[in-house]
Amino acid sequence: MAPLPEYRPKQLSLGPLEAEILNIVWELGSVTVKDVHDRILADPNRELAYTSVTTVLRRLTDKGWLACDKQGRAYYWQALLTKKQAQVIKAHEQLQQFLAVGNPDVIAAFADSLDESASEKIQAIAQRIKAARKAREEE
Structure with a gap:
């Protein structure tokens, strides 16, 4: 990550x-x-x-x-930043704006409209988040 x-x-x-x-x-x-x-x-x-x-x-x-x-x-x-670092910052900003909608129904409807490849990426992201949180708890 x-x-x-x-x-x-x-x-x-x-x-x-x-x-x-x-x-x-x-x-x-x-x-x-x-x-x-x-x-x-x-x-x-x-x-x-x-x-x-x-x-x-x-x-x-x-x-x-x-x-x-x-x-x-x-x-x-x-x-002052690499291109990769800039992409990470911009992606983080866009995700924060998306989540600021705050309505779980809107976010769920968006997630439901994704194709299978995008859905698999979201599942992989969720698994990485869980693993990172578990690793932090074990420290």
């Missing part, structure tokens, strides 16, 4: 361009504005101002997704 990361960005929601640029950062590791700008402009059908990339990188830093480090005259951005 992937644990919930201790670090969480200040703001989880991302716009489409923010998500695209964050994916580029995850792919490349440490990036400059030029690295990201060049990657986006590699698509001949895209246009994006260099200053727009700078703005989005700063916005992602303000939201807590990236850290910025000045090395010489260049600024480098790195992700």
